[in-house]
Amino acid sequence: MKNSSWVEHAIWWQVYPLGFVGAEKSAIEQxxxxxxxxxxxxxxxxxxxxxASGLALGPVFASETHGYDTTDYFRIDPRLGTLEDFDTLVAEAHQRGLRILLDGVFNHAGRSFAAFQDVLAQGxxxxxxxxxxxxxxxxxxxxxEPxxxxxxxxxxLVALNHDEPAVADFVVDVMEYWLGRGADGWRLDAAYAVPSSFWAGVTAHVRASHPDAYFVGEYIHGDYAAEVRAGGLDSVTQYELWKAVWxxxxxxxxxxxAAALDRHNALLASFAPLTFIGNHDVTRIASKVTDSALVPHAVVLLLTVGGTPSIYYGDEQGYRGVKEDRAGGDDDVRPLFPSSPAALSPIGKPVFDVHHQLxxxxxxxxxxxxxxxxxLELSNEVFAYRVAADGPDALVVALNLSDGERQVDAGGAATVLAGTATVDGGRALVPARGWVVLG
Structure with a gap:
């Protein structure tokens, strides 16, 4: 594992491209x-x-439907465009100082994947x-057909055999090809379903030629720190903290x-988890939090605790969307976006302003x-915590879910950096259902 220095400053804006651009639901010739x-x-x-400082792209490679059934790992999905379009996007992003994270589906492939089609044809x-x-x-x-x-x-979705060296060689070739075209790292889809030894061999090989590449694995449950160590990864998706927030x-x-943050602290001793309050696989935070006045509290938590934050496109505008367990059940959380920022509804500006400020x-x-x-202070409805690293710097965050003002321990901080509170005598008076960040 090697944490590249640029990752310390990374804040991702995650996009699901096929939805963002309104592409057809299935691959078609034209x-x-x-x-x-x-x-x-x-x-x-x-x-x-x-x-934000980076663009985290969902699947962009040729696939049968939703992108997670890849058919050609060396080709941009024709519903999205061409290799030249990808090169242009990367160049434009890098010109603005934005990194590019690609979504690699290496646990399984679509049935039209050439290697599997050869099996069907040749037996x-x-x-x-x-x-x-x-x-x-x-x-x-x-x-x-077997x-x-x-x-x-x-x-x-045809599972790959990760004990086969040729599969590892293939994944290395794919990763190196796109890193060579300007990508900065990989999200490893369904990493939890792949042996850690496979990731360890692949990442070690790729790092030899791309030492600054970033690898984050999708893990839902389990021993996150152990998976990072065993797989030679930089990070994993922090689903436990996501669940605890909403x-x-x-x-x-x-x-x-508080219990989840205690475990989060332990993870930070060895790596920086990828933190999020929304992504392409879950109900949007504005729909998940039952009281819309508390959505900013979730944003505060995302952007004041340790980790590498990722913001899912539209969450910063207060987009709503519910994931359902049915065919097409992801569509509501993977929507078409307007043609330009000028076309956004002004309704989303208050949520955007909270994101921008934090x-x-x-x-x-x-x-x-x-x-x-x-x-610093903990009850069902009031939570105050001090956040600090090795140096002298520290922030104090206070969250109030109650219907009345609450006095909380200011932890020695006296200056309001974001949110609303009155600080006096070591205590901060936080408004009803309010929040504050103090320095």
């Missing part, structure tokens, strides 16, 4: 529009203005038969959040990347 990836270019100045004698975990009927030959291991029961706000139970605060205190929290 998409109704060309060069859609370039629709992101008018938004790059907006990303800079928000204060047990195919050169790529060892790339998959297969069961052949007796006497099988060319044109006979049973195969898939991803979590999704038969259209759950504690909805239930008025800051004890759950991102600015975070960028003025870059040590927050590896800072840990210390509880």
């Amino acid at each position: 998409p109704s529009a060309e060069h859609r990836l370039l629709d992101l270019v008018p938004w790059l100045d907006y990303v800079v203005g928000l204060g 047990p004698e195919a050169a790529t038969v060892s790339w998959f975990t297969l069961e052949w009927p007796e006497g099988a030959g060319p044109g006979v 049973r195969y291991r898939d991803f979590e029961g999704h038969h259209h 759950s504690s706000l909805n239930d008025a139970n800051f004890f759950e959040l 991102i600015g605060l975070r960028r003025r205190h870059p040590w927050l990347h590896r800072a840990t929290t210390q509880v």
Whole structure:
């Protein structure tokens, strides 16, 4: 594991490109529009203005439907555009100081993936038969379909065999190709389903030629720190903290959040988790938090605790959207975005302003990347914590969920940096359902 210095300043704006540009739901020979990836270019100045420093892209490679059923890892999805469009987007982003994170689906592939199509066409004698975990009927030959291991029961997602060296070599080739074209790192989709030893070999190989590359694995549960160590990763997705944020706000139970932050502190001793309150796989925070007045509290938590924050496109505008467990159930959280920032509704400005203010605060205190929290005051409805790293710098954050003003321990801080409070005699008076960051 090697944390590149640039990651210490990274704040991602995550986009699901196929939804963002309004692409067709399935691959077709002639998409109704060309060069859609370039629709992101008018938004790059907006990303800079928000204060983010990187663009985290969902799948951009040729696929059958939603991008997580990749068919050609060396080709931009025709619904998005061309290789030249990708190069233009990367150049425009880098010109503005924005990093690019790609989404790599290396646990499984779509059925149209060439290596699997060779298996279907040529049978047990195919050169790529060892790339998959297969069961052949007796006497099988060319044109006979075997049973195969898939991803979590999704038969259209063919699981790769990560014990096969040729698969590791292929993944290394894919990663190096796109890093060579200007990408800065990889999100590893469903990393939890892949042996850590596979990631360790791949990342070590890729780092030899791209030492500044960033690797973040998608992990839902488990021992995050152990997975980072074993896989040679830089980070993992901090789902436990995500759940604690919205759950504690909805239930008025800051004890759950305090416990999650305690575990988060332990992780920060070895790596900086990827923190988020929204992404392409979950109900939007504005819909998840039952009291809309508390959405800013979630943003405060995201941007004042240690980690590498990621903001999902539209969350900073208060977009709503509910993920449902059905076919097409992700569509509501993967919407078409306007053609330019000028077309955004003014309704989202208050939420944007909260994001903008807190991102600015975070960028003025870059040590927050590896800072840990210390509880100053804790009850069901009131939470105050001190956040600090190794140096003398510290911030104090206070959150109030109650319907009345509350006095909280100011932790020695006296200056209001964001939010609203009156500080007097070591105590901060925080308004009803309010918040404050003190320095």
